[in-house]
Amino acid sequence: xxxxxxxxxxxxxxxxxxxxxxxxxxxxxxxxxxxxxxxxxxxxxxxxxxxxxxxxxxxxxxxxxxxxxxxxxxxxxxxxxxxxxxxxxxxxxxxxxxxxxxxxxxxxxxxxxxxxxxxxxxxxxxxxxxxxxxxxxxxxxxxxxxxxxxxxxxxxxxxxxxxxxxxxxxxxxxxxxxxxxxxxxxxxxxxxxxxxxxxxxxxxxxxxxxxxxxxxxxxxxxxxxxxxxxxxxxxxxxxxxxxxxxxxxxxxxxxxxxxxxxxxxxxxxxxxxxxxxxxxxxx
Amino acid sequence: xxxxxxxxxxxxxxxxxxxxxxxxxxxxxxxxxxxxxxxxxxxxxxxxxxxxxxxxxxxxxxxxxxxxxxxxxxxxxxxxxxxxxxxxxxxxxxxxxxxxxxxxxxxxxxxxxxxxxxxxxxxxxxxxxxxxxxxxxxxxxxxxxxxxxxxxxxxxxxxxxxxxxxxxxxxxxxxxxxxxxxxxxxxxxxxxxxxxxxxxxxxxxxxxxxxxxxxxxxxxxxxxxxxxxxxxxxxxxxxxxxxxxxxxxxxxxxxxxxxxxxxxxxxxxxxxxxxxxxxxxxxxxxxxxx
Numbered sequence: 001x002x003x004x005x006x007x008x009x010x011x012x013x014x015x016x017x018x019x020x021x022x023x024x025x026x027x028x029x030x031x032x033x034x035x036x037x038x039x040x041x042x043x044x045x046x047x048x049x050x051x052x053x054x055x056x057x058x059x060x061x062x063x064x065x066x067x068x069x070x071x072x073x074x075x076x077x078x079x080x081x082x083x084x085x086x087x088x089x090x091x092x093x094x095x096x097x098x099x100x101x102x103x104x105x106x107x108x109x110x111x112x113x114x115x116x117x118x119x120x121x122x123x124x125x126x127x128x129x130x131x132x133x134x135x136x137x138x139x140x141x142x143x144x145x146x147x148x149x150x151x152x153x154x155x156x157x158x159x160x161x162x163x164x165x166x167x168x169x170x171x172x173x174x175x176x177x178x179x180x181x182x183x184x185x186x187x188x189x190x191x192x193x194x195x196x197x198x199x200x201x202x203x204x205x206x207x208x209x210x211x212x213x214x215x216x217x218x219x220x221x222x223x224x225x226x227x228x229x230x231x232x233x234x235x236x237x238x239x240x241x242x243x244x245x246x247x248x249x250x251x252x253x254x255x256x257x258x259x260x261x262x263x264x265x266x267x268x269x270x271x272x273x274x275x276x277x278x279x280x281x282x283x
Numbered sequence: 284x285x286x287x288x289x290x291x292x293x294x295x296x297x298x299x300x301x302x303x304x305x306x307x308x309x310x311x312x313x314x315x316x317x318x319x320x321x322x323x324x325x326x327x328x329x330x331x332x333x334x335x336x337x338x339x340x341x342x343x344x345x346x347x348x349x350x351x352x353x354x355x356x357x358x359x360x361x362x363x364x365x366x367x368x369x370x371x372x373x374x375x376x377x378x379x380x381x382x383x384x385x386x387x388x389x390x391x392x393x394x395x396x397x398x399x400x401x402x403x404x405x406x407x408x409x410x411x412x413x414x415x416x417x418x419x420x421x422x423x424x425x426x427x428x429x430x431x432x433x434x435x436x437x438x439x440x441x442x443x444x445x446x447x448x449x450x451x452x453x454x455x456x457x458x459x460x461x462x463x464x465x466x467x468x469x470x471x472x473x474x475x476x477x478x479x480x481x482x483x484x485x486x487x488x489x490x491x492x493x494x495x496x497x498x499x500x501x502x503x504x505x506x507x508x509x510x511x512x513x514x515x516x517x518x519x520x521x522x523x524x525x526x527x528x529x530x531x532x533x534x535x536x537x538x539x540x541x542x543x544x545x546x547x548x549x550x551x552x553x554x555x556x557x558x559x560x561x562x563x564x565x566x567x568x569x570x571x572x573x
Contacts, residue, residue: 111340175378
């Protein structure tokens with residue numbers, strides 16, 4: 001028993017370190033991009049087009065990760081693209097969590113008509129294909145960082161609402177809630193003081209997953225050219241451009257793809273690691 | 284005048300017309316222990332929940348009077364009612380594992396009521412919490428106050444719940460099967476603790492249980508329920524000598540005996556169950572036509 005517990009902890013620890021490490025590194029790079037990027041991410045140099053990355057024969061030491069077909073530095077574009085990815089992950093993730101969790105808490109704790117309304121909205125929302133819904137929303141609002149964030153919040157709040165509602169319902173049935181009410185605590189205060197702290201770990205885990213999803217959604221939208229204006233580099237936009245020259249310069253596609261993959265994976269692993277950490281039985 | 288006086292309390296399932304409590308009346312004096320017994324679904328817990336205002340969402344009070352300290356709780360506006368209950372009544376819940384909030388320390392879970400309802404300052408409330416824990420023989424109360432529930436054993440948590448119930452010096456306590464979820468060895472201690480505390484504080488205690496053995500140990504009066512209806516109300520001694528209702532007699536006969544474990548268990552006979560069901564149905568007819 002004790003042995004198994006410590007094994008779980010150690011695995012969770014490694015997971016937290018690796019995923020957290022990558023995310024810190026990537027977020028730091030995004031934050032510092034304007035200062036650490038070796039080149040202007042938009043500067044074209046047609047004579048230096050499709051230079052391979054440093055480990056391939058014929059690489060130019062000035063361009064670590066090579067250049068794309070217009071001669072723009074892939075590393076600089078990657079760093080600047082990370083800014084968009086992390087801005088979206090953070091803002092959209094948090095906003096989605098706040099909206100979804102609030103509705104889920106109200107529905108799960110108050111039940112009755114509040115629950116009816118929220119649950120029917122969830123049902124309706126879940127019937128929309130999310131990517132098409134996002135494209136539709138962006139088409140209506142016009143492209144831009146704000147539009148993307150709003151679209152993600154509008155589409156994904158149900159992820160939080162559903163889970164948090166179920167959790168709040170379960171917590172609401174516990175004896176400690178009855179005890180608190182006998183002791184004179186009002187309904188809303190019960191929700192905030194008694195229920196919310198017990199649902200918070202779930203919300204945090206969902207939040208990390210949502211951040212990964214937000215990064216993916218942003219990349220998808222960039223890929224179909226619906227994200228931000230084309231003079232702002234994004235990972236999805238880089239992948240879209242790389243696709244057209246995949247036979248001549250595969251790195252233009254692969255480098256942002258790897259960054260995207262590692263980031264999304266790290267977010268989900270961070271969530272898993274935190275879940276183990278929060279689990280009161282394992283704690 | 285009894286401290287708690289319930290008259291003709293009727294609780295129904297919302298929107299169905301089904302009745303969970305069918306006109307229950309009972310009285311408990313200060314310093315008195317009243318046992319509520321009956322099989323599952325008899326409505327014994329429902330009475331306690333109706334008094335404390337924690338009926339499940341699907342249930343509602345349809346009629347009757349719940350008088351505590353001479354004041355009809357059902358006639359009070361919800362806010363005032365919650366305040367009265369918070370100041371004068373308390374609950375000892377069934378399951379110590381879910382009755383403490385896992386994400387809060389013990390101290391605020393005891394002191395909340397003292398601060399919010401009685402308006403004490405924090406230091407005084409904390410002193411009182413420490414005293415209460417000491418009173419239920421918890422060693423090192425200061426450490427326990429800083430603990431989270433998962434750091435404490437089940438028996439310890441039940442002691443904390445008892446201390447917490449008595450901390451505000453309530454005049455009425457509802458104990459809802461407080462020993463059912465515990466180990467048999469711990470059960471006995473907890474039972475004695477509840478009885479001692481009740482006697483010392485001169486509290487009116489409503490003790491919900493399905494265990495007649497427990498009733499014999501701790502209660503003075505008892506109410507036998509079936510289908511939300513009171514079948515018999517009597518003092519405990521005469522009940523065990525001569526139960527007044529055929530169903531109570533059958534219930535008593537069905538109780539396993541500690542002094543004679545070899546004796547076979549007698550289930551409540553079918554004809555008794557049918558008779559008591561008919562009684563409940565007759566009461567429903569009366570109510571519908573009257």
